[in-house]
Amino acid sequence: MSDTEVVFQITADDLVHAYRLHLWRRYNPKYLLKSFAIGTIAYVVLLVGGVRVASGHFPEWRYVWMAAGIAAVVAIGVPILNHLILPRAGRKIYDQQKTLHQVYTVIFQSDRFIVETPTSRDEIQYADLVHWSEDRQMILLYQSSVMFRVVPTRVLNDGQVAFLHQVLLQNGVRKV
Known part of the structure; x- marks a missing residue:
């Protein structure tokens, strides 16, 4: 992959x-x-x-x-x-929150995703996610019941959405 x-x-x-x-x-x-x-x-x-x-x-x-x-x-x-x-x-x-104004680079890999901004870099294993949720405009990747990462679907093409769904499913992250 x-x-x-x-x-x-x-x-x-x-x-x-x-x-x-x-x-x-x-x-x-x-x-x-x-x-x-x-x-x-x-x-x-x-x-x-x-x-x-x-x-x-x-x-x-x-x-x-x-x-x-x-x-x-x-x-x-x-x-x-x-x-x-x-x-x-x-x-x-x-x-x-000025960090929300930064440009985010998110790299989805088969076992983790990496979130990079000009001031930070986080590697998050899919296995560490509690669950995930989505609608037509947004995908939320939950690290706890109240803390989540935001990925607007407007920035993803159909192949990227399918890839993300596949790796979340393969890593046992449940959808709510």
């Missing part, structure tokens, strides 16, 4: 899109359902327990259902709010 090399510069829009992709991969339906169930149960238990302790009797059922509704709105609203706030936060991070 031959190496493949790409040279690119990340834009503020690339960074915002990478954060959005990361956010929506993190807020998958299983996670949202679990957090909704736990949050609703905890909220209702605290409400019922608090009313019971404060007044000496259990609240009416309509208050319990209202509490469950509030918990549902919060559980659904937090990811949506994060999605709406993300562009501003991503652009602010892009403006503050």
Whole structure:
């Protein structure tokens, strides 16, 4: 297998899109359902327990259902709010972190990829990756559950994308 090399510069829009992709991969339906169930149960238990302790009797059922509704709105609203706030936060991070403005050279090899900038050089084994994710605009290579490397698909041709998919699969990196 031959190496493949790409040279690119990340834009503020690339960074915002990478954060959005990361956010929506993190807020998958299983996670949202679990957090909704736990949050609703905890909220209702605290409400019922608090009313019971404060007044000496259990609240009416309509208050319990209202509490469950509030918990549902919060559980659904937090990811949506994060999605709406993300562009501003991503652009602010892009403006503050000057290393994001550098030109990146990424060399994909059969067992590792190398990321070079004018100020740094990292060799990362595919086996050290936790997982990877992609959509039409971005490929994220995760070194942990929150730290990832960004590769915009606009800089890759079809052969390079196929090569990257093949080496990730061969090295046992799971796709999420």
